[in-house]
């Protein structure tokens with residue numbers, strides 16, 4: 394059976410207890426809520442790009458002289474979603490290509506799923522940059538968040554020479570709407586957005602993400618049958 398490309402969102406999908414890791418970190422770091430809102434509004438009204446927004450947010454932490462340990466301490470309670478490790482391992486053993494398309498930060502995924510780099514073939518997310526003394530010095534923003542998650546999925550499929558009907562996407566919130574529309578099979582898991590639920594092929598309640606496995610297996614059998 395030919396493989397699928399199965400992609401996951403991170404915050405609220407693979408990681409529990411956070412809706413968006415950026416907010417979680419700002420709350421823990423006590424950054425100025427007015428400045429945060431100012432840059433968020435500037436982004437949502439089209440005055441700055443996503444890249445600039447990510448940089449402005451990280452600059453707030455740099456000004457506070459934040460280092461890697463501060464950030465790790467702030468996210469130490471983050472856990473993988475219930476059943477997430479087993480789900481990823483099962484799909485990995487079935488030899489599917491696995492991907493991450495997320496607006497989260499690499500340190501959060503490092504904390505919750507330390508061996509994610511060996512399990513996922515593609516990882517599109519924001520990367521924090523530290524200097525030799527582990528002081529935060531910048532961010533490499535992902536070009537594939539919000540509406541651009543869809544181009545992230547198309548890029549992965551293109552590189553694998555895989556038709557879009559062999560792609561699966563699992564996410565939980567409004568930033569997953571466009572990619573859910575593009576995927577061959579979309580699953581709204583632990584869903585916080587009515588619009589995502591309305592465009593997704595399947596809506597699966599939380600908290601256990603293993604519930605997506607039979608849906609993916611059924612979809613896999615279906616596309617394989619059609620390909621014969």
Ligand SMILES: [Mg+2]
Pocket residue numbers: 402403404405406412564565566
């Ligand atoms: Mg999410």
